Amino acid sequence: MNLNIAELVEVSRFYGKDKSFVIAGGGNTSFKDGQHIWIKASGVALETIDENGFVCLSREKLKVASSRIYSQDAVQREAEVKSDLTNAIVSTGNNRPSVETSLHEIIDYQYVVHTHPTKVNAVMCSINGESVCNELFGDQSLFIPYTDPGYILFKKVEAEIARFTSKNGRVPQIIFLQNHGVFVASNSIEEIHQLYSAIIEKINRKILTPLPESDPKLFSSRITESIQKLHPSFATFAAIGLESELIHHFIKNPNSFCKADTAFTPDDIVYCKAHYLLMTLQGTEPEQIKSASKQIANYFETYRNLPKVLAIERQGVIGIEENIKSVLTVLEVFTNILKVSYLSENFGGPKFMTASQIEFIDNWEVENYRRKMAKS
Numbered sequence: 001m002n003l004n005i006a007e008l009v010e011v012s013r014f015y016g017k018d019k020s021f022v023i024a025g026g027g028n029t030s031f032k033d034g035q036h037i038w039i040k041a042s043g044v045a046l047e048t049i050d051e052n053g054f055v056c057l058s059r060e061k062l063k064v065a066s067s068r069i070y071s072q073d074a075v076q077r078e079a080e081v082k083s084d085l086t087n088a089i090v091s092t093g094n095n096r097p098s099v100e101t102s103l104h105e106i107i108d109y110q111y112v113v114h115t116h117p118t119k120v121n122a123v124m125c126s127i128n129g130e131s132v133c134n135e136l137f138g139d140q141s142l143f144i145p146y147t148d149p150g151y152i153l154f155k156k157v158e159a160e161i162a163r164f165t166s167k168n169g170r171v172p173q174i175i176f177l178q179n180h181g182v183f184v185a186s187n188s189i190e191e192i193h194q195l196y197s198a199i200i201e202k203i204n205r206k207i208l209t210p211l212p213e214s215d216p217k218l219f220s221s222r223i224t225e226s227i228q229k230l231h232p233s234f235a236t237f238a239a240i241g242l243e244s245e246l247i248h249h250f251i252k253n254p255n256s257f258c259k260a261d262t263a264f265t266p267d268d269i270v271y272c273k274a275h276y277l278l279m280t281l282q283g284t285e286p287e288q289i290k291s292a293s294k295q296i297a298n299y300f301e302t303y304r305n306l307p308k309v310l311a312i313e314r315q316g317v318i319g320i321e322e323n324i325k326s327v328l329t330v331l332e333v334f335t336n337i338l339k340v341s342y343l344s345e346n347f348g349g350p351k352f353m354t355a356s357q358i359e360f361i362d363n364w365e366v367e368n369y370r371r372k373m374a375k376s
């Protein structure tokens with residue numbers, strides 16, 4: 001194996017196995033030389049990636065694509081972009097390159113490691129995110145306000161990198177994306193590690209209220225046991241309930257839950273959907289089960305899909321999905337939402353995605369592909 005690719009595999013696994021940097025299929029990494037870029041394939045987890053988990057593309061063909069004029073229609077445009085991306089593939093196999101390939105291509109350093117660290121997102125998903133970023137990192141980094149992913153985000157980042165480069169005389173090595181995560185770039189892996197450590201250390205100094213430390217415990221109730229009966233579509237589904245000090249902080253009442261009832265990032269939507277249901281249950285057990293079914297039916301009426309996260313007031317949180325593996329992913333991603341929300345209080349409080357930003361992700365074919373891959 002090429003030495004650079006061996007290093008790429010190593011750095012990918014290093015951040016991939018650290019849950020405070022990467023959850024589920026999130027994040028991606030790349031290496032480029034003069035002619036080619038090797039980028040993580042879509043749906044492959046960084047934690048266990050090997051050289052076959054990367055797709056090699058021609059940089060020349062990617063450059064041609066990035067200067068093309070695409071359709072004005074969003075769906076048509078993303079299809080054209082996807083086809084150009086496919087045409088640039090040099091390696092064999094069925095792997096599809098990460099949707100963030102073009103972003104990696106324009107960051108002019110050999111290694112790019114993109115992750116969604118919990119602490120970075122506590123800043124990126126907060127009211128004061130941009131000003132905190134400027135205060136902590138100044139012109140060491142570039143801050144990109146939330147932009148719909150895909151071609152529009154690519155063009156935005158491209159323009160901002162050009163502006164930064166002409167102002168500072170160098171390409172930025174740290175690019176923060178609001179409600180998303182961070183890209184860290186360097187020609188050496190060692191510097192990638194240094195930059196990440198410096199980012200986390202600076203944010204740590206600003207965190208005056210740290211996360212509660214207690215570990216989550218399994219939580220079981222009549223509702224978790226009867227979950228398959230709560231909606232016809234849940235009949236074959238798996239469910240797991242959790243509780244912890246962090247969870248209890250949010251499920252006290254509807255007021256506390258509104259700090260965690262929707263998505264911060266596109267990945268939250270990919271794995272947990274965009275809305276989480278807090279149920280208040282009273283009365284006898286049969287009454288509670290009846291009330292839970294009704295609240296789930298109402299959720300379906302409103303959002304046209306079923307909840308993956310159910311919270312029961314003052315009891316715990318339940319993840320519901322097709323199989324145990326997917327349930328664990330849902331709980332992992334939702335727990336991260338709670339952490340981001342909790343820590344965001346150090347930076348002015350949570351800033352969620354807006355309804356139109358959520359709608360864009362819901363309709364995005366690329367994300368549906370990732371959802372499918374995550375379940376297989």
Ligand SMILES: [Zn+2]
Binds near residue numbers: 180
């Ligand atoms: Zn990302």
